[in-house]
Amino acid sequence: MTHDSNHIAAKKLAALGHPLRLAAIRQLAAAGPAGLAAGKLAERLDTAPSALTFHLQKLAVAGLVTSHREGQFVYYQAEFNTLLALTDHLVGACCAESDDRCGPKCPSAGAKAPDAD
Amino acid sequence: MTHDSNHIAAKKLAALGHPLRLAAIRQLAAAGPAGLAAGKLAERLDTAPSALTFHLQKLAVAGLVTSHREGQFVYYQAEFNTLLALTDHLVGACCAESDDRCGPKCPSAGAKAPDAD
DNA sequence: AAATTATTTCAACTATTATTGAACTATGAC
DNA sequence: GTCATAGTTCAATAATAGTTGAAATAATTT
Numbered sequence: 001m002t003h004d005s006n007h008i009a010a011k012k013l014a015a016l017g018h019p020l021r022l023a024a025i026r027q028l029a030a031a032g033p034a035g036l037a038a039g040k041l042a043e044r045l046d047t048a049p050s051a052l053t054f055h056l057q058k059l060a061v062a063g064l065v066t067s068h069r070e071g072q073f074v075y076y077q078a079e080f081n082t083l084l085a086l087t088d089h090l091v092g093a094c095c096a097e098s099d100d101r102c103g104p105k106c107p108s109a110g111a112k113a114p115d116a117d
Numbered sequence: 118m119t120h121d122s123n124h125i126a127a128k129k130l131a132a133l134g135h136p137l138r139l140a141a142i143r144q145l146a147a148a149g150p151a152g153l154a155a156g157k158l159a160e161r162l163d164t165a166p167s168a169l170t171f172h173l174q175k176l177a178v179a180g181l182v183t184s185h186r187e188g189q190f191v192y193y194q195a196e197f198n199t200l201l202a203l204t205d206h207l208v209g210a211c212c213a214e215s216d217d218r219c220g221p222k223c224p225s226a227g228a229k230a231p232d233a234d
Numbered sequence: 235a236a237a238t239t240a241t242t243t244c245a246a247c248t249a250t251t252a253t254t255g256a257a258c259t260a261t262g263a264c
Numbered sequence: 265g266t267c268a269t270a271g272t273t274c275a276a277t278a279a280t281a282g283t284t285g286a287a288a289t290a291a292t293t294t
Binding site: 165167168172175186188189 | 251253254256260
Binding site: 048058 | 281282283284285286290291292
């Protein structure tokens with residue numbers, strides 16, 4: 001909400017704004033809390049290891065993934081709370097200043113409906 | 118879900134991945150279906166008109182805003198459905214391949230819980 | 235300790251995006 | 265028509281981001 005949290009959220013969105021990175025985070029999200037090894041991810045995304053590292057680092061800097069080594073492997077996992085907070089930042093204030101709502105799925109539906117049907 | 122929809126979603130996220138654009142779409146989202154005139158938006162975002170046009174065009178190309186002229190004014194409005202679909206693309210497959218869920222707010226909570234408590 | 239597998243780092247290069255201010259176009263008021 | 269207001273376009277520049285492959289580091293196996 002502050003001036004600065006907008007800046008931070010924009011950074012996260014920019015990090016997600018690349019096809020490989022978006023595909024990566026979705027794989028990691030689908031994989032659940034256990035995450036995936038970098039190599040597995042590279043294989044699934046059909047990309048070169050060095051490219052994957054480059055992109056995973058951007059995601060890590062943005063706070064969207066974490067990693068830890070387990071023997072030979074480095075596991076990456078999605079930062080779920082950060083992802084969910086981000087989607088909320090994006091649509092959470094939807095229609096806040098409006099009498100109308102944007103539709104049946106409006107995130108702030110019910111919060112201000114004058115309609116007591 | 119397809120290879121290509123990922124690419125399209127990444128484009129939208131990249132469009133949102135700039136502080137001014139993110140601030141703009143949030144203002145437009147908060148403004149509801151009626152939208153806001155470009156000048157009003159420029160004033161609220163404290164930015165030069167030409168810069169605002171530049172960024173609004175990116176949002177428009179990405180399908181996140183539309184605009185229409187009303188006399189002297191050009192009104193911009195958020196594309197709510199696109200925004201909501203985007204957040205869903207981002208977290209919709211969360212934990213889909215996992216036995217564990219990422220947390221109490223997991224978007225796919227209930228979809229696969231073996232827990233019949 | 236040499237070989238193998240997993241991942242990261244680096245450097246050279248290419249490509250894309252953002253910023254700024256001045257000029258331009260569109261509409262409405264006089 | 266001329267003036268004021270609202271927005272857009274353009275051109276020059278500055279800044280950032282992405283790609284590639286080869287070399288380096290880390291852990292494991294023999």
